[in-house]
Amino acid sequence: MYKSILKPLLFLKNPESAHHFTFGLTKFSFNFPILAPIIKATFGLEDSKLEREVFGLKFKNPIGLAAGFDKDAKLIDEMAMLGFGFIEIGTLTPKPQDGNPLPRLFRLPEDEALINRMGFNNGGVLAAVERLKKRKSSVIVGGNIGKNKLTPNENAVDDYLFCLEALHPYVDYFVVNVSSPNTPNLRDLQEKEPLKQLLLAVKSANDQKDKPKPILLKIAPDLNDGQLDDIIEIVKETQIDGVIATNTTIDRSKLSTSKEEVEAIGAGGVSGKVLANRSTEVIRYLHQKSSGAFPIIGVGGIFSPEDAIEKLQAGASLVQVYSGMIYEGPDLIKRIKKGLLAYFSR
Secondary structure (H helix, E strand, O other): OHHHHHHHHHOOOOHHHHHHHHHHHHHHHHOOOOHHHHHHHHHOOOOHHHOEEEOOEEEOOOEEEOOOOOOOOOOHHHHHOOOOOEEEEEEEOOOOEOOOOOOOEEEEHHHOEEEEOOOOOEOOHHHHHHHHOOOOOOOEEEEEEOOOOOOOHHHHHHHHHHHHHHHOOOOOEEEEEOOOOOOOOHHHHHOHHHHHHHHHHHHHHHHOOOOOOOEEEEEOOOOOHHHHHHHHHHHHHHOOOEEEEOOOEOOOOOOOOOHHHHHHHOOOEEEEHHHHHHHHHHHHHHHHHOOOOOOEEEEOOOOOHHHHHHHHHHOOOEEEEOHHHHHHOOOHHHHHHHHHHHHHOO
């Protein structure tokens, strides 16, 4: 139904309008008394073979919703009904911000890819906290945190600590995002010393809590081997709990869409099928070079059960989807779970 009816209609709209329309439709239909049990029955599939325990948390299944889809924690209960094992909200910043000017989200159907330069648009962490207080589902929720655009890098740690403090009672793990290409100079924080100091500060603040939460780092796919070696060393030195690999890429060399069309779109990070190979390469490199010293959440180009299995075989403990759901539809999650059950039963 999604590919034959809903997707063609959504693709008539510009991507961000389609996103907001989908949000509204989901909020209405998933909470409609007659439809809610049908949706749960249609998309639900749980099996003990899918359960995973990673960085001290027990996941019903290893498929998560990547950050960026539900930035402001507005659809946690509804997305849980689709069968996700975990949901990552954000990226959230201390103050609300509008993000970059429209248009800032673009489809590349030929590549089954997206280009975005959203710029951490969100209503601020405190507004998200109020929604988190009211959520009903028990699905695991991660809080992806960043800095406001106008906060200089030398003060970035204050923004991350503010978000940590606000979210701590209401999320199950944290993700330090320094890898978005859409906030000016943010990726400079991926350099070895600034990153180490940031993570040490976040880790220290977290460790002072009665119940510390796992701390993960989300990295870009555009890091070279030397930089990935630095990431492995930093994870070891700071003793954070894991890595999310990867964010969107600034590399456009693998796109089939015409160069003229891509250049006309302008700046932004690329996600979708073209990211699949590189994200898997990064996962494999980190896993092998570290001898599996820390868990990795694999994200980038997962459009099928085979894509998810490839990430797990490369060394990921869990996976996340986003662009794949835009192109394949919400039944992708159930299809992946069926594929994983068949794979685990071999």
